[in-house]
Amino acid sequence: MKALLIARRELAGYLRTLSGYVILAIILAVNGLFFNAYALGGASKRSAEVLSGFFYYSSGFTIVAAILVSMRLLAEERQTGTLPLLYASPVRDRDIVLGKFLAGLAFLALYLLLTLYMPLLVLVNGKVSFGHVAAGYLGLLLLGSASLAVGTFGSALAKNQLLAAIFSAVMLVALILCWLLARITEQPLSDVFSAMSLWNQHFPPFQAGLIHVRDVVYYLVVTYVALFAATRVLEARRWR
Template sequence: MKALLIARRELAGYLRTLSGYIIIAVILGLNGLFFNAFALGKAAERSATVLSNFFYYSSGFTIVACVFISMRLLAEERQAGTLPLLYSSPVRDRDIVLGKYLAGLVFLALYLACTVYMPLMVMVNGKVSAGHIAAGYLGLLLLGSASLAVGTFGSALARNQLLAAILTACMLVGLIVCWLLARITAQPLSDVFSALSLWNQHFPPFQAGLVHIRDVAYYLLVTYVALFGATRVLEARRWR
């Protein structure tokens, strides 16, 4: 599959350059500091509450990681002038988008894998179910998948990586604060804004160790719509 070849090439680019390791190191370090300061801050909380706090803070760092991971996916090609080479190759636009996205998703999964020691510390010091950990990481991966897809769309729109990061951050913040609009609007708009909220409506169940089909479907739908939009942007630029 051509998308997998593109994904392998893009992932190799992350692993060969220093920027990829800096992103993981900085965000992993900040996540560890927050875990130590806030999740483990109260000695009496050594069980599900500590683990829930870990997933709470990790969700924010996952979103931030997606902004920095995705900003280079397509914007870098355009900034470097190599995007026409991709257009001239026998590769469909959806393969380009999917390959870039999959590379970012694998890199994000590597970051999440590096955080596993934190919930394991909680498991050693308290009674925590493996199902809670699995549900929390599923939520982080789904949240990251949706955020990364939005970032891919932002990277497709932008002319350079900085602009891609700004556009992605704005779109993600807009999705996150939808719950505020839900509080000040009447039904049925309040229900719509609440359902669109990227974090407040859909992530807390994963944080508590619960998996709901509606939340999984929401993150998958956001991922699909964002990748579809990125594909359409590339198709429009191809025929300019």
């Protein structure tokens, strides 16, 4: 599959360059500090509360990581002038978008894997519900997938990586703040805005160790719609 070949090439690019390791190191370091200061720190807490705090802070860092990873996916091709080469190759636009997205998702999954030691530290002085850990990490991966797809769309729109990061951040913040609009509007608009909220409506169940089908479906739909939009942007630029 051509998308997998693109994904392998793109992922190798992340792992061969210093920028990928810098992103991993910085976000892991800050996430670790927050885990130590807020999740583990303070008054004695139950293991479930520590895990919930870990997933709460990690969700924010996962979104930030998704923005940093996605900003180079397509914008870098335009910035360096290599996008026409992709257009000239016998590869469909959807394969380009899907391949780059899969590479970013694999890199994001690597970041999440490297954070696994944090919830396991709870085993030193307490008990860990592995079901809670699995549900939380599934939520982080789904949240990261949706954020990365939105970032891919932002990267397709932008001419350089800085603009891609700004576009992605604005769209993600808008989705996150939908819950505020839900509080100040009346039905049925309040229900619509509430359902669109990227974090407040759909992530807390994962944070608590629960998996709801509606939340899984929401993140998958956001991922699909954002990737579909990114593909349409590439198709529109191909024929300019």
